[in-house]
Amino acid sequence: MRVVLLSILASLVFPFTNFGQTLDEVVKVGNRSFDTKDYYKAFRLYEKVLEYVGEGRYKGDWDSLYIKYRYAEAARQFNNYEAADSMYTVLCTESLGQNMDVYARSTFNLAQVKKSLAEEIFALNKTNMNRAVLEKARQLYQEFLDNNLRQHLKAFPASGKDDPEGLSPEDKLEFDKRAAKGIADCNAAIRAADENPGGIVLEKDTISRLSDVVNSEYSDLAPVLIGNELYFSSVKFPSGTTAHNRQSRTYSEVLKATFSGDGQGGLGAVLSLDTLAQSGLFNDGNDFSHTVHTAITHNGTWMYFSHCPQGSGESPSCKLYRRENKGGAWGDPEPMDSINADGANTAQPSISYDSQTGAQWLYFASDRKGTKGGLDIWRCQVNEADGSLAEPEHLSDVNSEWNDATPFYHALSDRLFFSSDRGSTFGLYDNFVWESCGSEKIARNLGLPYNSGFNDQYYFLTEGGERAFFSSDRPESTRFIDSLDACCQDIFTYPIDNSMELEIEVLGCNEENITSEAEIKIYDITICGCREKAKEYFEEKGRKFIEGTLVKQEDGSFKYIATVNRYHNYRIFASQEEFETGSANIALDCEYDGRKQAALPPIQLSPAFVDLTFVVHDKITELPLELEDYSLVFASEDAPAPEEVGKQTFRLFPKSNYTLNVKAEQSVYKPFTLLLDSVRLTKSCTDIIHVELEKRCEAPPALEGIAFFFDNDKPDRIRKSEWKTTNQRYNAALVDPYFAQWKDNNKKFNYLAFNLKPYVVNSWADLSGKVRFDELEGGRTDTLMNLITDNSQANLDRESLRYKVEKRPDGKFNITPDTTLVEGRIDRFFERDLKGDLERFDSLITYIKEYLETGSPVRVTMQAFCSVRVSGIISDYNAALAERRILCIRKTMEEALEEKWKGVSRAERQRYGKLIFLPPDAVSDKGAARIFPDPNLDPDKDEGGTYFLSAALDRRVQINKIEFGECGGDETSSTKTKTKNPGQP
Structure with missing residues (x-):
């Protein structure tokens, strides 16, 4: 089973020193190295055999087209795309009609190589997509589908004399599926090229490669920054005499780089680089294993990591382990049997910490039962007290039918970053982000140049989101052999400007802008969560509020503008001596993505009191009622009866809610109830309120x-003769x-x-x-007058007189x-x-x-x-x-x-x-x-x-x-x- 432990776990040795071997034996060793993903060694072995093939001196059992194919594919697998492109191009001509299995595979793989080579990078911060190369890649994918080349696919022969069987129908259809995805990827890249004909240039958030102190000539990946300490994994390759053994050994270790500050909140120089001490299987370079991926709980007590043993001739298999920090020293590794699944890989742990709730989650990748594709993303809640993990949860909404790996959840921005080879990727693996903003939930490709035509993985954001890290084997990464434009992953970083301008307006009576007269204080409540008690909390802690600047607008009014940070929550207080202090909250969440300004709805200050004059009139005639013709009755749960300060003028307090009941002395008018809430009372310091009384439409x-x-x-x-008149x-x-x-x-x-x-x-x-007829008591039948x-x-209540009707003899x-x-x-x-x-x-x-x-x-x-x-x-x-x-x-x-x-x-x-x-x-x-x-x-x-x-x-x-x-x-x-x-x- 293929495990995406790293982009490349390549074994680098000098591959061919024993000339006593037969060439078929060399091919056999090359095949073994290829099968165990030791692609560089396989490439070198095939390369040596092909020298003899080219000179016509190879007389072995193998079809030379298969050797050339394995050479090209080994080159592609450790990112030597130039060599792969050259050989696959040759094979598309030589194998046609001679070995249709090789022809089909070469057509398919050449399309993949062309897609990766389509990105022309002039510098880390400028990317250009070569449209012609993308169109060629798309054409090759289309030829694979149109010509039904999957029918020719066979299993790779076990020996040069074998006649391999065809692939299963399911495996053949998988090639068609990936070809269709390749066409979609090319189309997306062509659209990006058309939208950016001059290339994509970063003016801010510029990408840089970490220094050679951190990045070695081999693969460095999985960065996690905690404070000023960067934890990462490095694939180490043995040197000296062991490098000349026939079977090479690779291993990975966890390192820690300590940085100085740059005085501006960023990273300075590397002060030290340390390999974490070996303890048990952790960082044990003497066995065939890899120690990779570091995740540490918020309190620094628990470390989780992947341990991936690799036996001779085998692919690595990964499980999760933990270590406890006791007295400043990490203890021995313990397997996390509660989440490790038998027969499956469990790897790439990362910790997310919610500063408001204190909740922590461990995210990881696994190909266990229940996944949609190869690798899926899972998570489980962490008990920081004892380091235990809850039952794993499958993130079905996030995962696809492809490989989804290297998860990292950024709690502050509520975003999950991960890498995937799903549709619309520029390279093999691209970094994606799963965003849940409002009702919309999507997985979005981070795009160019954050992704490239190569492998881009292990995206990580600092807690405040001001700096990003990721691993990539793009051409700017260090090569262990300068002559090879291939291998390995390096760690890249770039700053993120999350600053925004928060615009604040303060309104007084009649919505007059009084911003210039108000005292405004802004508190960052992201961590404390103290929405209602922010001012008291910060004063108690001795923390300062965020200050801004008054800016005059073209219309003569003022705005208060302060620099704040995206994904933070703020509480703003505004006060002025003639008004009650007002406040408002704003959460600069995903709705503000891509924006540099955020305008807070105006803070309407409540005056200390409001004098309201009431005029009561007839709704139809609009004629006012006399004062003695109606009564005004105020009711409030939290305020005394308002004082009458003038003719039908009452003084109310905006902090309270009032109910006004207006009742006319004349019963022809309906009573009227008016709600005077704090919102209405803050609009003006004095006001005239017209109350319209509506007449009844029927008598009581x-x-x-x-x-x-x-x-x-x-x-x-009046008189006897006048029947119709009366006095x-x-x-x-x-x-x-x-x-x-x-x-x-x-x-x-x-x-x-x-x-x-x-x-x-x-x-x-x-x-x-x-x-x-009616039946009376006693059984007598009587007759009654009509009721x-x-x-x-029929529906009315009724009364009647009761009469007994009795027939006489006459x-x-x-x-x-x-x-x-x-x-x-x-x-x-x-x-x-x-x-x-x-x-x-x-x-x-x-x-x-x-x-x-x-x-x-x-x-x-x-x-x-x-x-x-x-x-x-x-x-x-x-x-x-x-x-x-x-x-x-x-x-x-x-x-x-x-x-x-x-x-x-x-x-x-x-x-x-x-x-x-x-x-x-x-x-x-x-x-x-x-x-x-x-x-x-x-x-x-x-x-x-x-x-x-x-x-x-x-x-x-x-x-x-x-x-x-x-x-x-x-x-x-x-x-x-x-x-x-x-x-x-």
Whole structure:
């Protein structure tokens, strides 16, 4: 299984000293070195054999095309791209038709080589992509796909005499998959070339290679800076006599470089370079193993590292170990069995530390079960107290079906850096960043020149994000043999300017810019997390706030500008002697990427107090209400009642929230509630607030359904000949006699006496449709008078009188009242309906008066009802009586209003609305006679028409509708009175 331990773990020895070997034996050793990824040794061995092939002196068993292919591929694997390009170009001609396996592989690999060689680097900070070379690489990938070259692919022969079998279908499809990725990579690089025809030049954040004190002629990688100490891994190659052994040995060690400061927060000179002391298998150069990748917890107690043993002729296999720092010395290594997986590689650990929460996570790469591709990124939480690790978590959102490795999570910026050979890479491995900004989560290639056409890995950011490190085997890295433009990884670095200009404005009353008058203090709360107590925290710790500069703008206003750092959190305080101190927070997170300025929303200072003047007016007419016509009531949970400092002017405190309740004395206006919160109160030091009161669009429920009941033939006519006119008004003089309780003129008594009197009905036809059967207690079947069958009344509460209907032997029917029900209903008629509605009538007049005084008209529609004298017929007498009764109510209302307005000036009266009586609805006998026994059932028709309860209920005037002009903004809004059926309670 391929392990991305390093970009290259090459063994460097002088490869061929024993000329006693046969050439096939040399090929055999070369193949063994190639299989164990000792590509440089393999390259040298194949190179020596090819000298004999070129001279025609090779007579061995191997097809020379296979030897040339292995030579080219060994060169490519340790980055000797020029040699690989030359040989693959030859093979694409020589092998065509001769060895199609070699031809297919050469076409594919030459495309990969061309893609890497397309980057022309003039200097570390200037990169140019050669479009023609990229197009050639794309063409080769396309030829591989179009010509179905995967069909020719075979396993590499075990010996020169073997006839190798073809690759499995799955392995062949993997080549197509990588060819398609190569085309996508070329397309992305061509776009970058087209967008930057003059090349990509860095003016800031310039990349530099660390000095030769750190970077050796071999591979140096996996940098981690802690304070001024740089931990890194270095691949060491033996020298002296051991380098001439037939089987070379490589090993890796962890080193530490200590830097001086440069006086500006950066790195100075290297003061010392030390190899960490060997302890057990850690940095043991005497076995076939690699000690690489250093991760140290925030408290410096635990070190995690990869140990990758490599047996003779084997690929390295990696596990994680830890060491504990006791008394300044690192203890012996301990395997991390809780996360190491059998049969899998677990390597490349890195530690992330969240300064706000104290949480630490160990990120690592592994090809264990559950990965999407070759290597995937995993993480587990670290217990700093004992160095234990929690259950590993697979970062499925980050990982791809390719190799994803060398993870590093930067807690401050909330970004995960890693290297990958996934799509859209410029070289073999590119550095990527996984960003989770808002709802968008993407893996982004860091681009050129941070990536190159080679291997770029092990990206690392300092805690504050001001400096980056990475490893790369790009051409600027040191070569262990100057004549070879190949191998090895070096450590590169560049500063990152995370500084930004924070712009602050301070506003006072009426949003006036008072920045120049305010004292502004900025505190960095990134680490302390003290959002609310920042000022107290910093003063207690003796730390200074960040100072800025006042800058005058073109419009004459000022801004306070301070230099701050990206990915930090700040709390800003602004104060001025006439205002309360204000504050604001800002987090310069990923939303500010690529920006050099950040504008804080203006800090609105609250004045010490606010004087508000309230003007209350009618919403429709916009006429102000008099002070005595309404009341203002303030409520607050954390402030006393505001002081009235002037006419309708109150002093409020902006730190508190108030609720203002406005209630008009006139009930026609709806109450109004206004929230005066701290946001509204800080906009101005003084202000006039207009409160619009809205009129109701209907009468209060207590005044709905008023009916005016009249005694028989009342009100009186002016004279006998004028049926439709009357001088009587609906008042106590008219109603009291009807209500009188004296026995000699007690109408109530007379009604009781009449309605409790049994009577006889001559035939069943007179009862048809007016009775129903009801089951009474004791099982008796009785017949009752109709209890309402009218569907229009179905949803209304109803009352009725109960009568026993009994057929006599002579065929007639006795009608006998239920004494209890009849007495109760008649009593309610006089006490509730007659007297009660008369009392409510005065309240209705008061309400209409108040409404008219607002300047809006009121329109009234009435309807009169009459008792039935001839069943089912409304006579001319009934019609005239109805009109007289409506006139009585109209005049009563008009005169009542006049009485209430007595003494009001004509000019004031002209401002009032008009009371308008619309044509009345048609006279009706609807309702009562259908609910209660028909007066015509009484043999004494005239007496029944006077005293039967149904007749009394029919003698009424009812207000069907009241229309309120200009209500709610409409030309006319109305409320229909809930027509009260006389049978209702």
